[in-house]
Structures are given as C-alpha cells and as structure tokens.
Amino acid sequence: MTATVTTRVAIIGAGPAGLLLSHLLADAGIESVVIDQRTREEIENTIRAGILEEGTVGVLSSSGASDRVVTAASRHEGIELRFAGEGYRIDFAALVGRAVYLYPQHEVLKDLIRARLAGGQDLRFGVTAQRVEGAGTDRPAVIATDAEGRTLTIEAEFVVGADGSRSVARAAVSGSSTGGYFREYPFAWFGILCEAPPSSEELIYSNSPDGFALISQRSATVQRMYFQCDPDTDPAAYSEEQLWDELQKRVPGTTLAQGPIFQRDVLRFRSFVAHELLKGRVALIGDAAHTVPPTGAKGMNLAVADVVVLEKALRALLLEDDSRPLEAFPEKALHRIWKAQHFSWWMTSMLHVAPDASDFDRRRQLGELRSVVESEHGRAYLAEAYTGWPLEGLT
Ligand code: PHB
Numbered sequence: 461m462t463a464t465v466t467t468r469v470a471i472i473g474a475g476p477a478g479l480l481l482s483h484l485l486a487d488a489g490i491e492s493v494v495i496d497q498r499t500r501e502e503i504e505n506t507i508r509a510g511i512l513e514e515g516t517v518g519v520l521s522s523s524g525a526s527d528r529v530v531t532a533a534s535r536h537e538g539i540e541l542r543f544a545g546e547g548y549r550i551d552f553a554a555l556v557g558r559a560v561y562l563y564p565q566h567e568v569l570k571d572l573i574r575a576r577l578a579g580g581q582d583l584r585f586g587v588t589a590q591r592v593e594g595a596g597t598d599r600p601a602v603i604a605t606d607a608e609g610r611t612l613t614i615e616a617e618f619v620v621g622a623d624g625s626r627s628v629a630r631a632a633v634s635g636s637s638t639g640g641y642f643r644e645y646p647f648a649w650f651g652i653l654c655e656a657p658p659s660s661e662e663l664i665y666s667n668s669p670d671g672f673a674l675i676s677q678r679s680a681t682v683q684r685m686y687f688q689c690d691p692d693t694d695p696a697a698y699s700e701e702q703l704w705d706e707l708q709k710r711v712p713g714t715t716l717a718q719g720p721i722f723q724r725d726v727l728r729f730r731s732f733v734a735h736e737l738l739k740g741r742v743a744l745i746g747d748a749a750h751t752v753p754p755t756g757a758k759g760m761n762l763a764v765a766d767v768v769v770l771e772k773a774l775r776a777l778l779l780e781d782d783s784r785p786l787e788a789f790p791e792k793a794l795h796r797i798w799k800a801q802h803f804s805w806w807m808t809s810m811l812h813v814a815p816d817a818s819d820f821d822r823r824r825q826l827g828e829l830r831s832v833v834e835s836e837h838g839r840a841y842l843a844e845a846y847t848g849w850p851l852e853g854l855t
Contacts, residue, residue: 470616477746477763478622479572497588508565513848526571542666548833558847565710596740627748634736645729654662656719673710709768729753756804
C-alpha cells in the first residue's frame with residue numbers, strides 16, 4: 461500500500477526546529493506537512509536542556525507559538541562560575557543588558573504541538589522518513605513509512621531535514637549520513653532530576669579537581685543536576701547516596717538540598733557540523749545540521765536561529781520566486797553555528813577535567829578561568845555568547 465501527499469514544504473522532524481518552521485511558514489500562508497518517527501508522548505516527555513536565549517523567547521512568543529514561555533519561564537540574569545573553592549557571578553544584565561530564561565525544551569514542544577494542531581497543521585507522528593529524493597529538482601520528495609509499514613510519499617516544492625542528529629535527510633544534502641566536521645569528548649554528563657527545593661538561586665557551573673558539575677533547576681520543587689562522568693557509565697550503577705556524594709564533592713561551598721532522584725540519564729558529548737546545509741531544494745536545520753555539547757546551553761537556541769534564517773529564505777523562494785536568500789542561507793547560518801560551536805567547546809574544555817589532564821593542564825585551566833572572571837571583558841564575552849547574539853533581522 462502506498463499513499464502520496466502533496467504540499468509546499470515537507471518537514472522531517474517534529475522537534476523545536478521543524479515545528480517552529482511549520483508555524484512561521486503557516487503564518488506566511490505557506491502550507492507544510494511535518495512527520496516524525498516518534499509518538500507525541502515520546503516527544504513531549506523526553507527530558508532535554510532548559511535554557512532559552514532572549515531572542516528564542518522573542519520568536520516563540522511574538523509568533524504565537526508559545527505564551528507560556530513568557531508567563532511560566534523563569535528569568536536568569538546571571539550564572540555562577542565556581543572553581544578553586546570560590547564562586548564568581550557572571551552578571552548578564554549588568555554586562556550585556558540581557559538575560560536567559562529557564563524553560564524546559566519539552567515544555568516548548570508541548571506548546572508548539574498544541575499551537576500547530578490548533579492551526580490545522582498536517583502533523584503526523586509515527587511516520588519514519590526513509591530517504592529524500594530529487595534534491596536537485598523542483599519537486600523533491602520524502603519517502604517514508606507509517607506505523608503500519610505503509611509507504612508514504614510526500615511531494616513538495618522544498619524539503620527540510622529537521623530530523624535530529626541521526627538525520628536521514630543529511631545523505632541527500634551532503635552525500636553521506638555521517639559526513640561532517642566532528643569532535644568527540646572523553647567525558648559525558650550524568651544527569652538527575654530530583655524532588656527538592658533549589659540549592660542556589662542561579663545556575664552553578666563548577667570546575668573541581670573531581671570534575672565538572674552543573675546545578676540547574678526545573679521548578680520550586682524539582683531540580684536538574686549533572687556531573688561529569690565516563691561516557692560508558694551505566695546510569696543504574698550508582699545508588700542515590702553515591703549520586704549525592706558525586707554531586708556534592710564537585711560543588712564545595714554549597715550544601716545541596718537533597719531529595720528523591722526520580723530520573724537519571726547519561727548524555728554523551730559531540731561537536732558536529734554537517735559538510736553541507738543545502739543542496740538544491742533540500743536544507744538541514746537544528747541537530748541534523750549541527751550538534752553541540754550541552755555546556756553552553758546552545759542546542760535549541762541554535763535550532764531556532766537556523767529557522768529564522770531559513771523561513772525568510774523560503775518565503776522569498778516560494779512567494780516571490782527569489783532564490784537569493786536561499787543561496788545565502790548556508791553561509792548565514794554557519795556564521796552563527798561556528799561561533800556557537802566555539803563557545804560550546806570553550807565552556808566545555810574550560811570547565812571539565814580531561815581524564816588525561818596533566819598538572820600543567822590543570823594549572824593552565826585555573827589560569828584560564830581566572831582570566832575570564834577577573835576581566836570585565838572576559839566576563840562580557842561569556843555573557844554575550846551565553847545570552848545569545850542578536851538574531852538575523854530581529855533585535
Ligand atoms: C539544564 O537545565 O538542563 C541545562 C542548563 C544549562 C546547560 C545545560 C543544561 O548548559
């Protein structure tokens with residue numbers, strides 16, 4: 461059994477990038493079909509990071525994609541860097557006049573899915589893209605399989621791969637599903653969610669001789685914390701008591717408020733940028749185009765920045781038959797992507813302890829941290845990058 465649907469833009473992936481793109485396109489009167497291999501429940505319940513740049517919040521709220529991002533997010537005007545037993549506040553508001561917002565990604569996804577369904581979006585869960593065909597033609601197509609194993613062909617004027625780090629669309633764009641600039645890290649994060657009050661008003665990024673820890677939050681009663689671990693760590697290998705010991709010894713100076721741990725996961729780190737972001741009428745955005753380690757909190761923000769650039773290009777192409785903004789899309793998107801890649805790599809390497817770090821490396825790292833916190837320019841660079849560079853065409 462095969463079925464064919466025709467639309468203007470076929471979007472693979474109902475993550476933040478794909479859903480926001482469909483939302484902005486609909487606003488411009490451009491119809492799309494969005495597919496995702498996961499169920500709605502899986503998408504809405506997968507725990508991801510939680511920091512939104514001001515620009516991201518602006519796009520989500522002004523487009524009507526999410527009101528809760530304004531009413532339910534908590535505004536953070538700084539973070540703390542902690543090392544060598546001392547804490548140093550990076551005051552975003554004073555340094556760059558901006559802030560970030562703590563609002564978990566799966567809440568953004570709930571808002572986006574609700575908004576898209578209310579807007580009549582053709583949004584299909586449980587549909588797995590197999591490949592993209594005809595990238596070099598005016599009628600590219602997505603060949604997919606639905607939950608019952610039937611083939612679905614989506615014919616479109618443009619195809620967008622917003623299908624995450626294991627992108628199927630990537631092969632049609634860069635000639636290989638894995639082709640890209642790539643870096644791995646010799647450590648990962650052990651993440652927990654626990655029922656406890658916050659241990660600190662702001663996020664703490666802590667470098668300690670035992671490794672890195674991040675004390676983050678979710679609400680007044682639920683907290684998110686991470687500590688550096690070996691990438692092969694089995695999440696079940698630690699008792700709750702051991703987890704609290706590991707976390708606590710990495711944040712000397714703060715007594716962590718403990719409570720039942722109800723979720724644990726190990727997050728592997730990668731830095732990746734696909735060799736190509738555009739081929740003919742197929743483009744890659746979000747994690748399909750790039751992956752960053754989570755230390756800089758850039759993943760979802762970068763996806764939103766891609767969407768802002770691509771949406772304008774698609775409007776020009778499909779409403780005015782002007783392909784120039786599309787031709788400029790890769791360079792424009794990559795400009796920000798590589799800045800974010802650098803920032804994410806820098807925060808990661810500055811704060812983690814590499815397993816093979818020598819005494820020289822360790823002392824140099826403390827010198828680097830001191831160079832940042834003791835200089836207004838150093839703090840301002842961190843604040844500028846963390847809160848996010850202005851979005852293309854938006855302020
Ligand atoms: C989180 O709250 O999950 C979080 C916050 C900041 C990061 C990464 C993750 O850099």
